[in-house]
Amino acid sequence: MPSHIESQKLLKKNKNYIPGGVVSVNRGIEPEIAFARGKGSRIWDVDGNEYIDYHAAFGPHFLGHNDPYVTEAVIRELRDGASLFGSGTTKLEGQLAELICKHVPAVESLQMLNTGSEATYQALRLGRAATGKNHIIKMQGGYNGWHNDVACNLMTPLSELGSRRSPGEYSFQAISAGIPPEHQRLVHSINFNDLESVRYVCEKYPVGALITEPVLQNVGIIKPNPGYLNGLRALADEFGFVLIFDEVKTGFRHAIGGYASIANVRPDLVVFGKAVANGYPMAILGGRRDLMERFVDPSASKRVLLAGTYNAHPLPTVAAIATIERLLMNGGEVYRHVEALGEIMEAGVQAIIETMSLNAVIVRQGSAFCVYFMDHAPQDWHDLASSHDFELDTAFRRALVDRGIYAFPQATKQYSLSAAHTQADVQTTLRQIEESLNFVMGAGQETVSMRARPKS
Secondary structure (H helix, E strand, O other), rough: OOOOOHHHHHHHHHHHHHHHHHHEEEEEOOOOOEEEEEEOEEEOOOOOOEEEEEOOOOOOOOOOOOOHHHHHHHHHHHHHHOOOOOOOHHHHHHHHHHHHHOOOOOOEEEEEEOOOHHHHHHHHHHHHHHHHHOOEEEEOOOOOOOOOOOOOOOOHHHHOOOOOOOOOOOOOOOOHHHHHHHHHOEEOOOOOOOOOOOOOOOHHEEEEEEEEOOOOOOOOOOOOOOOHHHHHHHHHHHOEEEEEEEEEEOOOOOOOOHHHHHHOOOOEEOOOOOOHOOOOEEEEEOOOOHHHHHHHOOOOOOOOOOOOOOOOOHHHHHHHHHHHHHHHHHOOOHHHHHHHHHHHHHHHHHHHHHHHHOOEEEEEEEOOOEEEEEOOOOHHHHHHHOOOOHHHHHHHHHHHOOEEEEEEOOOOOOOEEOOOOOHHEEEEHHHHHHHHHHHHOOOOOOOOOOOOOOOO
């Protein structure tokens, strides 16, 4: 088992100055590891331990850590005198906007922000302003940011959430203190893949916007059922709400045009983040031109405020340009490479599951995948929460970390391949997956639940 002594020392020291010792609370996880550097498919901690990385910082590093093409573009911009001016436009932001509008069918016009949470916040505000309706719909198990509208119903235990109701809605289960009850009454959480509940909510309340990941990737990989996304589009047209696709995780990772281009469904607004700049802080809010023009509407009563000192900072902006250029090279070679790796990984894990006769399944979308300890691919949060062995999942992930494979050690978080991974990486990982599964299913793991043990 690798030593994490220096990581623990650093965390203890940082707790003197930072609440919890980390600057984003979801980074506080066991084992306590502090990372020092990353290159390609590898990351190293402060104790010198090396890992093949499948966390990718929650997904941004689609090209791998410190991709040379992106890094050189940033260095070149710094050498050329890049600075934050905070007045007027720049050549870089126009270049990035043109690239995205050209290659993303759902985006006619866009704005640039720093984080996905900022972008989803603005998208919902825009939806309310455009429709004059204040209620919104979000998905159980979906994460769309930290702000009041969506800081709820993340991975709520079914004991608190209650049994499945379809059609129906679920009470606001806050994941943060400080959200006024009056605000909570405007937010309606339903299950993914449930069109009946969308109609149910829209017939009861004036809904201004619905926000969803087109593939629910906060809890692994929950794919849309056939016709589901088209059904959302039809309901948006029928009831007049703004359809928002949160592609912070799916965008650019699954296709240059986002998952919306794969599904051939056009949302009204779409949010990108993470992989758009390969690890640099950049988020995009784009969509219908008439909606985006509300940011500059001459009428003060219709204009939606958008501001941000660091919006389109030159370094993340040039990183995003370089990332998209890389994704376009050789007719999308990056996508072919990661798809091939994904196929090998999926087949390898499936073979291990079958050889061990495990009650488990692997679900994959392109470069992202998840292993669930249940007998079918989950359809929504209720399905996942009632069937998946969370305890075994966490034990499995920690066993992988001990063996030099860094998967975020929290149940149901996605595994992310990158363009920097190789077939050798995948083969090494498969060996460690098999070894880790054998370990957690063995006699040494008496505390692991029996639900996902080998079938008799």
